[in-house]
Amino acid sequence: MFSRVVSAWLQVQVPGVPEHRITNIFKPLATPAASERTAAYLVLAITAVIFVVVAGLIVYTMVRFRRRPGESALQEPPQVYGSNQIEAAWTVIPILIVFVLIGVSARVIAAIQNASPPAQTLKVQLVGHQWWWEVRYPDYNLVTANEIHVPVSPDGRRATYLQLTSADVIHSFWLPQLAGKTDLIPNRINYTWIDPREPGVYVGNCAEYCGTQHANMLLRVIAQPQPEFLAWITEQQKPAREDPQAGDAKAVFSSLSCVSCHMIRGTSAVGKFGPDLTHLMSRQTLAAGVLPNTRENLRAWVNDPQQPKPGCFMPSMKLTGPQLNQVVSYLESLQ
């Protein structure tokens, strides 16, 4: 029932595909997140025991040694200064616990960071921008934005390796059910990897404060079986759809300064400042996850981006009604 509500709100374009919106780190759906959960369970167990023991002692002490009414205030209890044995014990035991935790951490860190790529590995380059994601598939000569399609890996034999960097400030890639977070830092390349076990849409947020609209820099990773993934790639590689009926609309669009920020392959729009729009309508959301990709939302967005995402770098072009209609209908043709 819950997923129905969510789907209705979001109007997910791929019906029947689950959307992982409750991003519980304890429900991993990929290997890195699973290793992290193992480490997490261990440390949670140890700290839970410590908490029960120590808090229990504290509360017991508070209750047992309360001054009882009627006790003379002048009678001081025995003035104990310390105890070498007890203090040694409660120093050594924590040291041992810490050594165990250090060992576990070292192993899991190495397992995740120094993992060798499995046989079939997809390379994705992610470039962070204020406040959207540039997604590049170097092996397929493809550039798109905001939604990352990857092949699903039910047996863990297929992974996606991501190379992360930024064009401006520091961002962070975080899909809790897939992997811990890794930062996107300008002038630096970081690496992470995921191998989603289940198909579906994984939702995440940028996890490093990057300015005004940090809250609305959402991530979507869409894991698909390999054939569908390849089909998607093929579709995306095509240049922009030439819709004979949208001819006028395209002319209006090309005359506006949208073309200086956005790229639509095969047209005169070659801008690199904003997201690639070549196959805009193949995406589920607009504005990096802020709005579901519907006609009304597209229109509202183009009309005044500052409404849903105040402070973002796309200005309102102050288009007239007819201009707006033309632009929107052209954009809608970009399947």
Add this chain to the structure above:
Amino acid sequence: MATIDYPLQRPQAGPAEFSFSESLYKWVATVDHKRLGLMYITSALFFFLVAGIMATVMRLQLMVPNNHLVGPDTFNRLFTMHGTSMVFLVGMPMVAGFSNYLVPLMIGARDMAFPRLNAFGFWIFLLGGLLLYYSYLGGGGLSGVGSAPDVGWFAYAPLTESGFSRGHASDYWALGVLVSGLGSVASAINVIATTFSMRCPGMTLRRMPVFVWVMLIDSWLIVVALPPLSAAQIMLELDRYLGANFFNTQNGGSAVLWQHYFWIFGHPEVYILIFPAFAILSEVIPIFSRKPLFGRSAMVAAVIAIGFISLGVWAHHMFAVGMTSWSNTFFAASSMLVGIPTGIKIFNWTATMYGGKLRFATPLLFCCGFLLQFLVAGLTGIMLAVAPFDWQLHDSYFVVAHFHFTLIGGLLFGLFAGMYYWFPKASGKLLSDKLGKWHFWLFCIGFNMTFIPLHFLGMLGMPRRIYTYAPGRGWELWNFIGTLGVLFQAAGILFFLYNLLYSALRGQPATDDPWDGWTLEWATSSPPPEYNFEKLPVVRSSRPLWDLKHPQDPDWKWDSA
């Protein structure tokens, strides 16, 4: 209650007959450590209220998804100013205020080593604070862009570079904090010189109260840890104004360098902030348990160990930055190690209470709150030290919950304990214990109601510093509960403020030694005269007043040093 009136007690002077301008002059031009200490604490409380209101607004905005109470710019400024104020304009002056007021009294000195430097430190701290807040008016710059800083309290580059942070907002952040930091260093050098050079005869270093020891090591940390921040801020200003390239990634600079420098300061800073609570607990718990601090030497050794180790853990704030697995492992290890001496202290405080005769006046209540809450905070800290777990929890609400547990559940509770404990000494009036208990319970319930749910939000993937969130992420319930807790906290604070004002004006008069204390500050009147002591007791152990009150069973007989 076995209070002892000193034969040395002088009759209190009547209300001072000074004109308003004379009174003002006495406060503005004072170099007396007691006045300056009170000025530090009062300023800190003022900024605490301001920053607390900011937090309230943030919690109201986050109470429900897609809320429109404040826009993103305002929210981003709120969390920046809230964090910056709480750390630099509340925490640091509390360190300075408590150490300046109490250290000379506890070591039997007449004042600090450098009284004029003391005054300088206070006023420059205040100047820095006002400079930071002036950004609301002056941050616009020529282009009218900008206002208060909105870059987060740790102001990561390159977001703070002039290309991404227009107007003067970030400059006010850098300069305000830089200037304030000068005051902290001045105060720290003063405490070190006072502790080494001004102890009364018989007060060897080993006999100093643990409070003084903790503040001494705190001051060492300030002297060593503040310069990296100042250096980074100077570099940032050079970048912003002279086009330097320290953090300019377009010309080869490194964004990660800022993080290293900031956290080389930032991690010791959080220990600098918590140490006053450690110091206060080490004095309050023994008195209200009627037993000496369990394992004094170990407690001092633990604080020294924490001081040293804390200088080597900073990159645990940077586990997501892409360091090598060796670096990540090293910092995970050192971060877990620093938890050991910290944990030991909790055991020692509990052992002090064990076998004692606990008197649950308000100071002890706050100490008990500290013990349980700081235990939780320390354990979530261990969780964060395990780097793979941190890769999920970093920059999420789990971290927010962790550090609020240490800073509110730990530091603030400790400070409240100290304020209730020493208010009679400073003012000559007792704070109402009844109102104190209302304060404690309301605040304790509210604090836990707000911050326990935040752990769950982190584990459900909610990142920090977002001004709103979409529904359907599983975050609504915990955010709502978290905001409810604010009501109780606010109520608790109101009780506290009312208690302060009422007691200062019409509280029950306090004797020299209302709590039956054992350290030197109780060997003089409440409030102390300007020269502090008319006659000092003989100091032959760490509890000179215990020795005086129990001549048949003095501490020095047991060679407890």
Add this chain to the structure above:
Amino acid sequence: MSEAHIVAQNALTMEREWKLPDRGTVGIVFLIITESVLFSMFVIAYLIYTGKSLTGPYPKDVLELPILASICLLSSSGTIVFAEHALKHNQIGKFKLWWVATILLGLYFLWATGAEWHKLIYQDHLTISTNLFGTTFYSLVGLHASHVIVGLTFLSIVFIVTLLGFPIQTQLRRVLFLSWYWHFVDAVWVVVFTVVYIIGR
């Protein structure tokens, strides 16, 4: 613990002289410690960014060893020692001579630094914003030079009040602290020289 075991040292503590370190000494030592950490941060930045500039000019192309300036500055540590020695023995005339020598040597150092910067900026077109070398060079050398200026200011104040008749020998302790600060500035120069002109080239 035996009750009869009374520790004798407690009685002695009260009878022996209660000697504590001088607070001024502690103050200046910790000031030097905190300043050392500050300088270290700029030195570390210099070392990290060595060889990382994206464009020229590069250190080996434009840096010349400031031998004379360094000799002067380091000698000024010597002259200040002689000045102190004279002051301890109440030889005010000698004190004034060695003191002004210290100031003059320091002033020459500043002038030489300024000349070097002039050449770098106008001839070699190296400014703080040019590249990482420019950034780290000017900030580190500049931080040091600013401390030289502060030192010279205080040295001059001492000189002027002495000239005007103030009995400076009554402030021997404070003059000593000032000389420690000056030695610190010189020691920092040794580090800066090594890092910038030897390692960094």
